[in-house]
Amino acid sequence: MASSIHISKLHIFVLLVLCSCFLHNTYVANSATSSLDRDKQTLIYIKSQTITQPPDALATWDPNTSPCNWTRVLCAARRDQRVVGLDLSSLRISGPVNPHIGKLSFLRTLQLQENQFQGILPETITDLLRLRVLNISFNNIQGAIPPNISRCIELRVVDFNQNELSGSIPEELTRLVNLQTLNLARNNLSGSIPPSIGNLSSLLTLKLGTNMLSGPIPAEVSRLRNLKNLDLIINNLIGTIPPSVYNMSSLESLAVASNYLSGDIPYNVGDTLPNLLVFNFCINKFTGTIPGSLHNLTNIRLIRMKHNRLHGTVPPGLGNLPELEMYNIGYNYIVSSRGEGLDFLYPLVNSTKLDFLAIDGNGFDGVIPKFIGNLSKTLRMLYMGSNQISGSIPPSIGQLKGLALLNLSFNSISGEIPTEIGQLVGLEELVLGKNKLTSNIPNSLGNLGKLAQIDLSSNELGGSIPTSFKAFEKLTSMDLSMNKLNGSIPIEIFDLPSLTTILNLSSNSLTGSLPQKIGNLERVVTVDLLNNRLSGNIPNSIQSCKSLEHLIISKNSFSGSIPDGLGELNGLTTLDLSSNQLSGSIPLDLEKLNALQFLNLSFNNLEGNVPSNGIFSNLTRVDVEGNPNLCHDSKCKTNGTNKLVMILVATIALVFVIALISIALFYYFRRNVVTPKDTFDSFKGRHYMVTYDELRLATKNFDEDSLIGRGSFGSVYKGCINIEGQAREIAVKVLDMETTGSLPSFLAECAALRHLRHRNLVKLITSCSSLDQRNKEFLALVYEYMKNESLEKWIRKGMRLVDRLNVAIDVACGLSYLHHECVVAPVVHCDLKPSNVLLDEDLTAKLGDFGLASM
Ligand SMILES: *[C@@H]1O[C@H](CO)[C@@H](O)[C@H](O)[C@H]1NC(C)=O
Ligand SMILES: *[C@@H]1O[C@H](CO)[C@@H](O)[C@H](O)[C@H]1NC(C)=O
Ligand SMILES: *[C@@H]1O[C@H](CO)[C@@H](O)[C@H](O)[C@H]1NC(C)=O
Ligand SMILES: *[C@@H]1O[C@H](CO)[C@@H](O)[C@H](O)[C@H]1NC(C)=O
Ligand SMILES: *[C@@H]1O[C@H](CO)[C@@H](O)[C@H](O)[C@H]1NC(C)=O
Ligand SMILES: *[C@@H]1O[C@H](CO)[C@@H](O)[C@H](O)[C@H]1NC(C)=O
Ligand SMILES: *[C@@H]1O[C@H](CO)[C@@H](O)[C@H](O)[C@H]1NC(C)=O
Ligand SMILES: *[C@@H]1O[C@H](CO)[C@@H](O)[C@H](O)[C@H]1NC(C)=O
Ligand SMILES: *[C@@H]1O[C@H](CO)[C@@H](O)[C@H](O)[C@H]1NC(C)=O
Ligand SMILES: *[C@@H]1O[C@H](CO)[C@@H](O)[C@H](O)[C@H]1NC(C)=O
Ligand SMILES: *[C@@H]1O[C@H](CO)[C@@H](O)[C@H](O)[C@H]1NC(C)=O
Ligand SMILES: *[C@@H]1O[C@H](CO)[C@@H](O)[C@H](O)[C@H]1NC(C)=O
Numbered sequence: 001m002a003s004s005i006h007i008s009k010l011h012i013f014v015l016l017v018l019c020s021c022f023l024h025n026t027y028v029a030n031s032a033t034s035s036l037d038r039d040k041q042t043l044i045y046i047k048s049q050t051i052t053q054p055p056d057a058l059a060t061w062d063p064n065t066s067p068c069n070w071t072r073v074l075c076a077a078r079r080d081q082r083v084v085g086l087d088l089s090s091l092r093i094s095g096p097v098n099p100h101i102g103k104l105s106f107l108r109t110l111q112l113q114e115n116q117f118q119g120i121l122p123e124t125i126t127d128l129l130r131l132r133v134l135n136i137s138f139n140n141i142q143g144a145i146p147p148n149i150s151r152c153i154e155l156r157v158v159d160f161n162q163n164e165l166s167g168s169i170p171e172e173l174t175r176l177v178n179l180q181t182l183n184l185a186r187n188n189l190s191g192s193i194p195p196s197i198g199n200l201s202s203l204l205t206l207k208l209g210t211n212m213l214s215g216p217i218p219a220e221v222s223r224l225r226n227l228k229n230l231d232l233i234i235n236n237l238i239g240t241i242p243p244s245v246y247n248m249s250s251l252e253s254l255a256v257a258s259n260y261l262s263g264d265i266p267y268n269v270g271d272t273l274p275n276l277l278v279f280n281f282c283i284n285k286f287t288g289t290i291p292g293s294l295h296n297l298t299n300i301r302l303i304r305m306k307h308n309r310l311h312g313t314v315p316p317g318l319g320n321l322p323e324l325e326m327y328n329i330g331y332n333y334i335v336s337s338r339g340e341g342l343d344f345l346y347p348l349v350n351s352t353k354l355d356f357l358a359i360d361g362n363g364f365d366g367v368i369p370k371f372i373g374n375l376s377k378t379l380r381m382l383y384m385g386s387n388q389i390s391g392s393i394p395p396s397i398g399q400l401k402g403l404a405l406l407n408l409s410f411n412s413i414s415g416e417i418p419t420e421i422g423q424l425v426g427l428e429e430l431v432l433g434k435n436k437l438t439s440n441i442p443n444s445l446g447n448l449g450k451l452a453q454i455d456l457s458s459n460e461l462g463g464s465i466p467t468s469f470k471a472f473e474k475l476t477s478m479d480l481s482m483n484k485l486n487g488s489i490p491i492e493i494f495d496l497p498s499l500t501t502i503l504n505l506s507s508n509s510l511t512g513s514l515p516q517k518i519g520n521l522e523r524v525v526t527v528d529l530l531n532n533r534l535s536g537n538i539p540n541s542i543q544s545c546k547s548l549e550h551l552i553i554s555k556n557s558f559s560g561s562i563p564d565g566l567g568e569l570n571g572l573t574t575l576d577l578s579s580n581q582l583s584g585s586i587p588l589d590l591e592k593l594n595a596l597q598f599l600n601l602s603f604n605n606l607e608g609n610v611p612s613n614g615i616f617s618n619l620t621r622v623d624v625e626g627n628p629n630l631c632h633d634s635k636c637k638t639n640g641t642n643k644l645v646m647i648l649v650a651t652i653a654l655v656f657v658i659a660l661i662s663i664a665l666f667y668y669f670r671r672n673v674v675t676p677k678d679t680f681d682s683f684k685g686r687h688y689m690v691t692y693d694e695l696r697l698a699t700k701n702f703d704e705d706s707l708i709g710r711g712s713f714g715s716v717y718k719g720c721i722n723i724e725g726q727a728r729e730i731a732v733k734v735l736d737m738e739t740t741g742s743l744p745s746f747l748a749e750c751a752a753l754r755h756l757r758h759r760n761l762v763k764l765i766t767s768c769s770s771l772d773q774r775n776k777e778f779l780a781l782v783y784e785y786m787k788n789e790s791l792e793k794w795i796r797k798g799m800r801l802v803d804r805l806n807v808a809i810d811v812a813c814g815l816s817y818l819h820h821e822c823v824v825a826p827v828v829h830c831d832l833k834p835s836n837v838l839l840d841e842d843l844t845a846k847l848g849d850f851g852l853a854s855m
Helices: 002-048 099-103 123-127 147-151 171-175 195-199 219-223 243-247 292-296 343-350 370-374 395-399 419-423 443-447 467-471 491-495 516-520 540-544 564-568 588-592 633-671 692-698 742-754 791-797 801-821
Strands: 073-075 083-087 094-096 109-111 116-118 133-135 157-159 181-183 205-207 214-216 229-231 236-240 253-255 260-264 278-280 285-287 302-304 326-328 356-358 365-367 381-383 388-390 405-407 429-431 453-455 477-479 502-504 526-528 550-552 557-561 574-576 581-585 598-600 605-610 629-632 707-711 714-723 726-735 764-771 777-784 837-839 845-847
Touching (some): 123 147, 147 171, 171 195, 195 219, 219 243, 343 370, 419 443, 443 467, 491 516, 564 588, 692 714, 791 837, 801 837
Parallel strands (some): 083 109, 109 133, 133 157, 181 205, 205 229, 214 236, 229 253, 236 260, 302 326, 326 356, 356 381, 365 388, 381 405, 405 429, 429 453, 453 477, 502 526
Antiparallel strands (some): 707 714, 837 845
């Protein structure tokens, strides 16, 4: 009994102890729960206001369990558990950031990145005084950065990358002295970089790139003694880089590309910044030479200086860069060392991680060396265009198995395209245009199954387009224009499934017809077949090319009628069918093409009425000239009277001219006028020579804008050319070699003008007989340019009597010279009419067009 009592006493004691323990525990638990509960209520509320993707992403957020057990929520490990971490990243949440987040006052980490948050950042965020990490990157947050963010003094990481923040960088931000990462890149921030940024002495990473920041880089930046990563790219920064920045020896990445920065890059930058891994100075106005000290940085990965004003040669030392991934010195004024061509690239064979090499847009010369094939197998991008590289492409290029892009355009590279290029099976872009490549296109190119773009334009490639091109499964654009390709267009080309951008086969010698299959190119935007020898009908299936915006098939021999289907191509903006042999009427459906900006149907055999609606309502954008049987509705009726008026005017003018000539001749012989001495004597002594290229340049590539006249003989262009250091305006009469009869008249004109020189005869400066870009015969006569054009124009416009008299005298003088004073024999013009009387600046009349002249 006693023992039982004893036991029960013990029992009670233990019970009491346990009880008190339990009570104490409940008490503590209660106090923790109440705070944690508040966090829980906040989170539950936030959840109720939030739509996530997937919808059940926050399924564990059950009000009956502790938030510490929820996903994306982190509690302090301490006994008084509070929510210290919240991660709502990548849940496709849209709408504004919930202001209740500011109630989670123990929060240390807030991750909202990679959502679609919009609106401004709620001010309550600045109540999170314990916050260390704030990541809202990759959202659409707008408005200004709240200056009160400076209250969150514990912040280590502020990542606002890729939002739509605007306004300036608040000075208050620079009070966050504990910041290690400040990333404000890819926003719309403006204003200048506050100098107080130098106060952020713990900063390791400072990214302000891709904003609209202006002004200079403050020298205070260099006070950031621990900074490793400085990104200021794509802003509007001006001035020079403060010299002290080049002393920030902790820097591993220095990126200032795409600003307006200037000044020399110090040659020793590699010595003062020995830890650099990334050097990005692209697209600025930096001067000086390539800092050779960069080639001393054995760990450097990226060296980028494209689009600056650097000169000189590439300094030595490139063989010491085993980690190098990118070397880009494109678009500067860098040249080869004398006689060394591209040999400076040889040491790069040591850079086995090289991925990107660009030396384009400089003054490098020499040939592409054989060792090019010994560059890294990882090389993906190789840009060497726009230099003065000559010689042929070495077959060893086929060893660069990693290449995705090869751009050798705008050089003087000759020889064949090596078949070995067909080994570059990873190639996506092959750009060899604007060179002097000859021979056939190798069939092996068909092996390039990943090719998206091929540009072989403006070379001298012959033969036919290889049928192996059918293997270009990924090809989006093909430009083979301005070569000497012949044969017909392989039908396989029209089966290329992804040809979406450009098919340009213009200015070749392609024959045959356009197959029905052209309709398979449903997604192509531009088809340019200008200037070939294609014939047959335009297939109506072209209406299936629904994406066509530009269709240019002029200067071929297409016949038949214009297919109605063209009216279905709603996206067409340019339609040029000119200079073919198309017949029939203009389909009314063309009126429906609302997007059409330019329609050229000239020089065909079209007939009937020109439609009057749609594009036809604005005849400045339509060219139908050279279709004799075509008439415009309104003009059809009046045409007769128009002609009558013209004939009347011409007759009166002629009578008038003849009358005046007689008077003038009379005067002339009485006064025995002395012909003023010719000042431009190019034809007398040294014969001034001009090349096809010079004329091409002078007339902006025989541009339509330079065209001042067109006739049966060909076209007349206005241009400007440098003759013995003097810019002179010229008129270039280009003979149309296809028109029979133009050659004899050219010869007649040459013969006539060779010996003629008179104040009242148009001056022939020189002639040009050569081959054009397509190796076709090119004949042109170069005259002085007559500012006031032809008398014909003036007859319509009206002229003062005194000017009329002067013109008549001038014409008479010119004729008299021809008939009586020529050195060799009298010359009869045979084609005297107002349009052949040209007026110069001071309205002196001169006879032109001696195409029918006889001696
Ligand atoms: C968390 O969940 C586990 C089981 O999933 C459970 O054992 C534990 O008691 C829970 N803790 C809290 C504090 O709710
Ligand atoms: C912020 O989030 C983004 C996206 O997840 C991430 O790439 C970035 O590293 C984070 N920022 C910091 C400083 O950790
Ligand atoms: C910033 O905080 C101060 C107090 O610290 C307060 O007076 C002010 O209203 C806050 N600014 C904004 C915009 O909320
Ligand atoms: C960026 O800010 C400028 C004014 O600083 C404004 O004109 C522009 O619309 C803004 N752009 C975007 C995308 O918000
Ligand atoms: C911050 O920097 C500015 C100018 O750079 C300076 O005047 C100011 O005293 C600094 N403030 C602190 C707290 O260091
Ligand atoms: C860069 O550092 C060197 C050596 O520490 C010093 O002599 C020089 O004055 C510094 N230059 C600038 C511009 O800070
Ligand atoms: C490269 O480093 C070596 C040794 O440190 C030095 O002698 C040389 O001057 C440096 N070259 C350049 C261009 O700075
Ligand atoms: C390539 O590297 C080796 C060893 O690192 C070196 O001896 C050689 O000179 C380098 N080659 C060139 C061309 O610099
Ligand atoms: C380039 O590589 C080829 C084989 O790939 C090799 O035979 C040749 O010696 C190498 N040339 C140079 C200059 O390293
Ligand atoms: C190829 O290089 C030329 C000249 O440098 C350049 O104009 C052209 O845009 C480049 N094309 C591609 C696709 O890289
Ligand atoms: C194409 O031109 C080549 C010379 O470049 C010539 O040998 C061949 O016969 C021509 N083919 C056709 C079909 O005209
Ligand atoms: C006709 O087209 C031209 C050139 O596109 C344009 O300048 C002019 O304003 C247009 N006129 C009318 C009446 O639409």
